[in-house]
Amino acid sequence: MNPTEARIYEALRSVIDPDLHQNIVDAGMVKGLAWNAEDRKVSLTLQLTTPACPLKGYFSSQITEAICRVMGEAWTVEVTFSAQTAGGGVEMLPQVKNLLLVGSGKGGVGKSTVSTNLAIALAQLGARVGLLDADIYGPNVPLLMGLEHAKPAVREKDGRPFLVPIRKYGIEVMSLGFLVPAGQATPWRGPMASNTLRQLLTETDWSELDYLIVDMPPGTGDIQITLAQQFRPQGAIIVTTPQKLAYADAEKAIVMFRMPLVQVPVLGVIENMAYFWTPALPERKFYIFGESRGRMLAEKYGVSFLGEVPLLEEIVQQSDAGIPPALQQGTPVAESFHQIAGEVARALSRQLATATV
Amino acid sequence: MNPTEARIYEALRSVIDPDLHQNIVDAGMVKGLAWNAEDRKVSLTLQLTTPACPLKGYFSSQITEAICRVMGEAWTVEVTFSAQTAGGGVEMLPQVKNLLLVGSGKGGVGKSTVSTNLAIALAQLGARVGLLDADIYGPNVPLLMGLEHAKPAVREKDGRPFLVPIRKYGIEVMSLGFLVPAGQATPWRGPMASNTLRQLLTETDWSELDYLIVDMPPGTGDIQITLAQQFRPQGAIIVTTPQKLAYADAEKAIVMFRMPLVQVPVLGVIENMAYFWTPALPERKFYIFGESRGRMLAEKYGVSFLGEVPLLEEIVQQSDAGIPPALQQGTPVAESFHQIAGEVARALSRQLATATV
Structure with a gap:
């Protein structure tokens, strides 16, 4: 992991999922992290446990704040959401x-x-x-x-x-x-x-x-x-x-x-x-x-x-x-x-x- | 039956129970008919098929009108209601x-x-x-x-x-x-x-x-x-x-x-x-x-x-x-x-x- 990547991950670890009581990195929710030093832009995908998650706004602002705190105010952050609905699966109804x-x-x-x-x-x-x-x-x-x-x-x-x-x-x-x-x-x-x-x-x-x-x-x-x-x-x-x-x-x-x-x-x-x-x-x-x-x-x-x-x-x-x-x-x-x-x-x-x- | 009694019954036969489509005499509803020529007063009890009958007002006025038509406007009529609730009785619940x-x-x-x-x-x-x-x-x-x-x-x-x-x-x-x-x-x-x-x-x-x-x-x-x-x-x-x-x-x-x-x-x-x-x-x-x-x-x-x-x-x-x-x-x-x-x-x-x- 290069120093920039490490710093960004460090920042993201301060963002806690209020439902899971765990940070979004350890919860495995951060996917496709990328950044461009020239444009000073970070982008990532946050994989939610449900597409119907009402916390999208909360995550967006928390992630942006955390990254800007570490990288500087001039950086912009783009968060995309994807969802892998959690669920144990249902007996007799595998689909x-x-x-x-x-x-x-x-x-x-x-x-x-x-x-x-x-x-x-x-x-x-x-x-x-x-x-x-x-x-x-x-x-x-x-x-x-x-x-x-x-x-x-x-x-x-x-x-x-x-x-x-x-x-x-x-x-x-x-x-x-x-x-x-x-x-x-x-x-x-x-x-x-x-x-x-x-x-x-x-x-x-x-x-x-x-x-x-x-x-x-x-x-x-x-x-x-x-x-x-x-x-x-x-x-x-x-x-x-x-x-x-x-x-x-x-x-x-x-x-x-x-x-x-x-x-x-x-x-x-x-x-x-x-x-x-x-x-x-x-x-x-x-x-x-x-x-x-x-x-x-x-x-x-x-x-x-x-x-x-x-x-x-x-x-x-x-x-x-x-x-x-x-x-x-x-x-x-x-x-x-x-x-x-x-x-x-x-x-x-x-x-x-x-x-x- | 004396002539007065006959005339009163005749009058009462013109009062129809709108639910049973039958006159109240033949329906067996008229009980305890009495009259007093001196006071010019007729009294009777109308036995309803339910104490909760909403037709009491209707029966009162119809009976009074019918009797006064026959006996004269100076007569007064007193109708009392009693009720023998109809009902077949319930299997397994005789009371x-x-x-x-x-x-x-x-x-x-x-x-x-x-x-x-x-x-x-x-x-x-x-x-x-x-x-x-x-x-x-x-x-x-x-x-x-x-x-x-x-x-x-x-x-x-x-x-x-x-x-x-x-x-x-x-x-x-x-x-x-x-x-x-x-x-x-x-x-x-x-x-x-x-x-x-x-x-x-x-x-x-x-x-x-x-x-x-x-x-x-x-x-x-x-x-x-x-x-x-x-x-x-x-x-x-x-x-x-x-x-x-x-x-x-x-x-x-x-x-x-x-x-x-x-x-x-x-x-x-x-x-x-x-x-x-x-x-x-x-x-x-x-x-x-x-x-x-x-x-x-x-x-x-x-x-x-x-x-x-x-x-x-x-x-x-x-x-x-x-x-x-x-x-x-x-x-x-x-x-x-x-x-x-x-x-x-x-x-x-x-x-x-x-x-x-």
């Missing part, structure tokens, strides 16, 4: 790096809306994302994705038939709603429900995915147990509203995911319908369902508070129209989903780092 | 006249809030009412009734132990939430869930009840099928919100209740969270979740629209505090629950009349 369950003890807290928009926001941040609608009693994802009349094709692979997931808005989607006629009830007993879901997961021809988001049915029953035991998901995300009723049920979901029988790491809590806001009274937030219980819940169980989504008429309207609001650019709603996506990716990286230590 | 299921395909539409306040409103109208919280995965009734720490006693009867329901706010309450510690998850597989619910129903020492309201878990699974097949309920009430998502799931619930396997008569649809209203902008109703889909659903399936409940901060606050808003007198919220209770009783009377014809 999926991370299986993430979106759950809530209670129904109607907006789990499907959060799952759908989280999947889209992760994809917009550069990840390869799949979305499985596991709510076999009331599959809502087709409506939210504007895919009410979609019918997946079947493709043969190694002599076995596989369902081809539907691609839309940059993600791969599969839902039981694609397979049963609209309006038809599915009064299935528990074991039948679990089997159906296992099939839907393993007999879909998913691409290589960084994240497969599973929109779970409400409750703490057969499907939750089966998924946890047979697939060993990398994490669970709890959706709640600020209502005391929802809090109690979300608490049960956390307790269930942590049971010895189940054991899925809980990454954190998302609070939906946090407050009602209307342009008719722009200076007010109406805490219709109460205040900040999502944050309380996260604190009580020592998990991350991953963010909040307000209750806006436009979210309901766009969702009902099959256009996930996370698709838009620059709106406060899209912004909150992008923040949440970043926090989810970050909580997962932390969880994986802890698990492998 | 219960009517078992009513409150369901929705989707969770989180306010089913528990509607069930609790409907039970209380029916009791306030004079009926004997029980409330069973059948949502074994997330029993919310203890919280809504301010009974979070209640523990039911056990009483021996014919050599077998029975749970004693908790009496509060004029109704009898039983919930799985009384039996499992708060915060404990119940990751039960389907058949276990159905068995538990059957036990909870049959091993509770209910009094003689006009209505036993069952707050069902969301979905269309084991519990729904078991309850329908083993107890043959008199009716199902569907709760929905105006959201397109909720509509689709409520539709599935109706279809399920009508399946040959299940066959529970659907009495009608209640729309919860119909609109947001705040004293800060009293002239506006915010249709956050969309408009009037509950009414559309009722029309599509030819069932009654039983009423709507607005989304108000006070409903959430009172519910979270364990004081059902239907308990109050004269507030718009209490008023809407009382109207709904009347409509439910009326739809049930009509359903029973049709079923026995």
